[in-house]
Amino acid sequence: MAALQSLLYMKDPYAFYQHLRERYGDPVMIPTMNGTLVATGDPDGIREIFSARPDTFGHWGADALTPLLGEQSLLCVEGAVHMSRRKLMMPVFHGEQMHAYGGLFKSITRRHADALEEGKPFLMQDLAAWITLDAIIQAIFGVLDPAASSRWASLLRELIDRASPAAIFFRILRQELGGISPWAKFLAVRAEVDAMMATMIAERRQSGLGGQDILTMLIQARFDDDTVMTDGELRDQLTTLLVAGHETTSSVLAWGFYWLEKHPDVRATLVDGIRALGPDPEPMALSRLPFLDAVCNETMRLNPIVPDVARQLLKPFSLKGYELPAGIAVAVSTILAHTNPETYVDPMAFKPERFLNHTFSPFEFMPFGGGSRRCVGAAFAMYEMKTVIATLLCEYDLRLTSDREVVAARRNITMGPKGGVEMVLAGRAAR
Ligand code: HEM
Structure with a gap:
């Protein structure tokens, strides 16, 4: 039973959750290979989880x-250790810091899109992944020479591609088998990333710390007790940011272009809004454009990249009147929350304007999770997505190659558009 539920969940969490809601209501109890999980998509239940004390x-x-990601990754630690790491890492992604990235996002987008051949189909997910990878690599390490940057990008892509969902979810499949198994190949790439990271950290420590890049900021940051991150921890946090900071964003971008092409009226309204800002608008002006914000939000509502966020109970917990024991887990099902018909009228339709007319609460709309573990890169991701969408939309004529319906599929831990959204460059606009 638990194995079957885990398999169904791993394969298609969207269908899995929707089937459970139709059959059992909310919350739902799910026996999984990792123990019992109680999931909710109801705003009251979500409020209880996201507002609970972190301990x-x-x-x-x-x-x-x-x-x-490594044992010390922000995504893997808990309790006081998690809170202290989070406190150290949050400033790296805050307000003023974002200004520095706008020009970077725009120039990287142009560099990759300029390389597209007119008339030759490509996958939007791939184009977006190279853009977002380049962006996070340069934000983390500062500007690297093109060879070093592309070495990092290829290696990280290989690391993620080799992290198969089956081995991630089923421990028993993590067998090296004399070095020939997929798991052994994954470990070999992981070792290569670790070695490159160690060299990078050592070089940065030696060369002085004048830069404004994330690596430099994290080397300099101090915990409340005045200690600093060790090299091992730096490696885990940087790997986490590199992995969490691009695959998610590139999937949203691929979905965004899919929906915009399926809805030419929405696309036209968005292009008009961007053009009204003048030629070559500043990334900061783009980031404040309400309709662009609404398009990004509606894309993440319909296609949440992380289908749910789960927490293990360290103490008994009351969820929607059910008394749950310590040891089991609770989850906010983003899929259920984002398609809740009591919150969203016509929930399966792509209608960005719903975000113009109404502010949804953090318990109704949570593409970046919530509470004490909410995504630290949310502002970075939103700023990047808006800059990339506006640049591609206004400077390149990109079209879907077919009108087939694209569905979601698991990539590893996250979900993305199955097949990657095939598009073609039909022309370029004068800049
Ligand atoms: C559209 C893009 C993105 C989406 C949809 C997304 C989504 C999420 C979600 C759902 C979580 C879990 C939150 C929870 O448990 O409540 C998370 C955590 C996290 N994300 Fe993102 N993310 C995105 C982009 C980024 C970027 C650009 C970075 C870094 C540059 C990043 C770094 C992280 C980190 C470090 C955590 C762990 C936070 C913690 O446990 O305290 N993410 N993200």
């Missing part, structure tokens, strides 16, 4: 992430 929860499912 109510431990980390559920960290075992799935540690091989990829």
